[in-house]
Amino acid sequence: MRWRCSILALSALACGMILESTAWAQGRRGATSRPGGSQRPGRSPGAAERGAKTPIEEFETMPPEQQQKALNRLPPDQRQRLQERLQKFNQLPPEQQQALKNLYNRLHQLPPERQDAVRKSINKFSQQPPERQQAIRGELRNMATMSPGERQAHVSAPEFRTKFNKKEQEIVRDMSEVLPPR
DSSP states (O other): OHHHHHHHHTHHHHHHHHHHHHHHHHHHHHHOBOTTSOBOOOOOTTTGGGTOOOHHHHHHHSOHHHHHHHHHTSOHHHHHHHHHHHHHHHHSOHHHHHHHHHHHHHHHHSOHHHHHHHHHHHHHHHTSOHHHHHHHHHHHHHHTTSOHHHHHHHHHSHHHHHHSOHHHHHHHHHHHTTSOOO
């Protein structure tokens, strides 16, 4: 249960890493040649579960000098934000690091349009007042204990619709897609 709370508590950090690493990966795709001269193809949904590396995993396995080169290709403000997030990530206990990696991998396995929806909802979440963020976090914690079918029934229930406005309902629905499977 504690790791589930950690996932939710660290979602802002994860979201930042997700957003920054995606931008880094997109920039890298166009700039990096693969062995044999071919460009890296776009990732298809489910690539992470088939053994293909996510951008974060690729970055982690690079030698330090290659990591620095990749970071140097980013605009200065984006590079600084990413470096700060990487530093925070590296200071986390190993179990929290793994929970964030799992969260990222679950997001990365979604189809691109669902990834975008989740990212937008994460941004909308961060713009909510603190008391509404707390309510949404609580709802996601509750939903983390449910099966996917139970989650679907839960967000369709009248109680859910009265507890959250339409924007908040969308945030919860989208963010629930990256909750750990039960």
